Amino acid sequence: MPTKRLSVVVTRRLPERVEARMQELFDVTLGPEDRPMDRTELAEAMRTADVIVPNLRDRIDRALIAQAGPNLRLIANFGAGVDHIDVATCRERGILVSNTPDVVTDDTADMTMALILSVTRRIPEGLALMQGEGWQGWSPGALLGGRIAGRRLGILGMGRIGQAVARRANAFGMQVHYHNRKRLRPETETELGATYWESLDQMVARVDVLSINCPHTPSTFHLMNARRLKLMKPEAVIVNTSRGEVIDEHALTRMLQAEEIAGAGLDVVDYSDGISADLRALRNVVLLPHMGSATREGRAEMGEKVIINIKTFADGHRPPDQVFAGLL
Known part of the structure; x- marks a missing residue:
């Protein structure tokens, strides 16, 4: 049968x-x-x-x-x-x-690097200018961004995706730092050229780019809260390809509006409250519809x-x- x-x-x-x-x-x-x-x-x-x-x-x-x-x-x-x-x-x-x-490891890591470049090189602003009617031709001072080589990248969550991001960042000449629930093996740290920070607060305060790559769990909900976001340098950039709930989105929006953080690349947001109109309106934010694995x-x-x-x-x-x- x-x-x-x-x-x-x-x-x-x-x-x-x-x-x-x-x-x-x-x-x-x-x-x-x-x-x-x-x-x-x-x-x-x-x-x-x-x-x-x-x-x-x-x-x-x-x-x-x-x-x-x-x-x-x-x-x-x-x-x-x-x-x-x-x-x-x-x-x-x-x-x-x-x-x-x-x-989805490599796809998400690729998107992380795409967001880092998009924010630091102001790619969406350039795209909008070229698609509109306002471009007056090339100018030496127009849309100046910053190079990522030599910048400190802090990776929050050094699992499969975090490590894939580290490998890509190395190729771009970035200095890799990380905070994780458990420290990696010494040989893995050496391979990735990664510096471990036991204190997330101390790492956040020193990096130029912060990449969120940890899962959303009860212990990581709003891990990047208002207090911790305020530790970031004003010229720093935050990128999230994990889950929106890891960041206090309202606090992040306020700080981006006040230019207390230079920019953000967000492939995810906290969908429980819908997508904030204030967040959508910010010119220093690259907002994507969860395309990391797409x-x-x-x-x-x-x-x-x-x-x-x-x-x-x-x-x-x-x-x-x-x-x-x-x-x-």
């Missing part, structure tokens, strides 16, 4: 080849259009499916998990970050959680990871990318 195929609900449309492969392997429900599921739809999916495939827009909290049906045994997240999922409550209910690590190759590899996690689970084994609450 053939084995019953797993019922899988995917909350957003994925690359066509990923969807096609899923449909070959599982009983897949896809939305008719690419839009976020509302909470009612998400609750219904959790009541009926064996597996759901959510993304960072789907907030799966304790109240929603309480509505899960008896068949739901795996949440196979499409993405590396799982701060939108209450992993501890899932564990209490016997629901496994998996993610898609590693595949490559065709990356999305396809994320989908393959999701499929492997579900298939391994269907075969009676733990998903290779299972997330454990105690390690967040």
